[in-house]
Amino acid sequence: MSEIRHFVDIEALSGDTLRDILDEAKARKSARGERGKAAVDDSRPMEGRLLAMVFDKPSTRTRISFDVAMRQLGGQTLVANAADMQLGRGESVADTARVLSRYVDIIMIRTHAPEILDEMIANATVPVINGLTDATHPCQLMADVMTYEEHRGTIAGKTVTWAGDGNNVADTWIQGAARFGYALRLATPEELRPATEVLARARDAGADVTVTGDLETALNDTDCVVTDTWVSMHDGDSTDRHNLLAPYQINERTMALARDDAVFMHCLPAHRGEEVTAEVIDGPRSVVWDQAENRLHAQKGILSWCLG
Numbered sequence: 001m002s003e004i005r006h007f008v009d010i011e012a013l014s015g016d017t018l019r020d021i022l023d024e025a026k027a028r029k030s031a032r033g034e035r036g037k038a039a040v041d042d043s044r045p046m047e048g049r050l051l052a053m054v055f056d057k058p059s060t061r062t063r064i065s066f067d068v069a070m071r072q073l074g075g076q077t078l079v080a081n082a083a084d085m086q087l088g089r090g091e092s093v094a095d096t097a098r099v100l101s102r103y104v105d106i107i108m109i110r111t112h113a114p115e116i117l118d119e120m121i122a123n124a125t126v127p128v129i130n131g132l133t134d135a136t137h138p139c140q141l142m143a144d145v146m147t148y149e150e151h152r153g154t155i156a157g158k159t160v161t162w163a164g165d166g167n168n169v170a171d172t173w174i175q176g177a178a179r180f181g182y183a184l185r186l187a188t189p190e191e192l193r194p195a196t197e198v199l200a201r202a203r204d205a206g207a208d209v210t211v212t213g214d215l216e217t218a219l220n221d222t223d224c225v226v227t228d229t230w231v232s233m234h235d236g237d238s239t240d241r242h243n244l245l246a247p248y249q250i251n252e253r254t255m256a257l258a259r260d261d262a263v264f265m266h267c268l269p270a271h272r273g274e275e276v277t278a279e280v281i282d283g284p285r286s287v288v289w290d291q292a293e294n295r296l297h298a299q300k301g302i303l304s305w306c307l308g
């Protein structure tokens with residue numbers, strides 16, 4: 001039997017595989033036409049296939065883009081909230097994985113600890129997609145790279161600056177640096193820096209990643225500015241966190257330190273007036289709506305790769 005293709009993390013896949021997924025995403029996007037909605041692409045490669053999505057955290061983009069992607073490819077979907085499943089009453093993830101594998105062709109899970117995803121993968125007999133954990137968000141990075149490249153050409157050799165919390169999305173950008181060939185500067189407060197193992201693994205893989213507390217230096221002459229919420233779904237909200245992160249806000253003054261042609265990116269949901277001001281996220285350098293749209297196209301690339 002051939003090996004099951006799980007979309008688990010950026011660092012688990014080769015640069016060539018990630019590029020193949022993006023090529024498929026781009027081809028699917030151009031086949032659909034304007035904003036991905038016109039039904040020009042009538043091929044139905046997922047006909048007869050069913051995607052189950054298990055959510056242990058809220059979602060707008062991931063849930064709806066996977067649902068629409070699967071339907072546009074001719075497949076079907078179902079959504080299960082973990083709290084409403086027996087998982088919520090203590091049934092193991094392993095048993096859940098075994099059972100779901102008997103019903104559906106592919107599973108996407110958004111959950112808490114990465115170990116839950118690992119347990120799902122270890123016990124599923126169908127492909128499993130990481131729809132975000134406390135540690136990473138690989139589907140998001142695929143859409144982000146696709147978006148940058150649509151606007152500015154290849155991301156290889158470019159400089160990306162991450163501003164703010166060293167969270168799950170930051171760790172995914174770290175994993176992407178070696179695979180996609182961009183240099184990454186992270187400007188984060190000392191208390192919220194990415195884990196040293198995550199940085200060490202990326203550097204061992206050849207990534208050019210630097211970490212600083214100084215946002216202004218990190219933004220100087222950069223090609224791409226990225227930020228995310230100050231309070232992720234797995235964080236407790238606190239005044240401390242807001243105080244620590246306030247100096248890392250992307251606003252007109254800080255955005256002006258980047259190159260004139262730098263783009264602003266945010267995976268959303270955003271909090272205007274916190275990590276970014278309205279002038280920037282709603283301004284001419286922001287590509288956030290293209291990022292959100294490209295989740296749909298990127299999911300098609302991911303689903304197609306997983307299901308061969």
Ligand code: CP
Pocket residue numbers: 058059060061062063132140267268269
């Ligand atoms: N960016 C993202 O994953 O959004 P959702 O939480 O709405 O899925």
Ligand code: NVA
Pocket residue numbers: 132167168169228229231232233234267268269
């Ligand atoms: N860092 C955010 C990303 C949301 C898509 C979170 O985990 O809540």
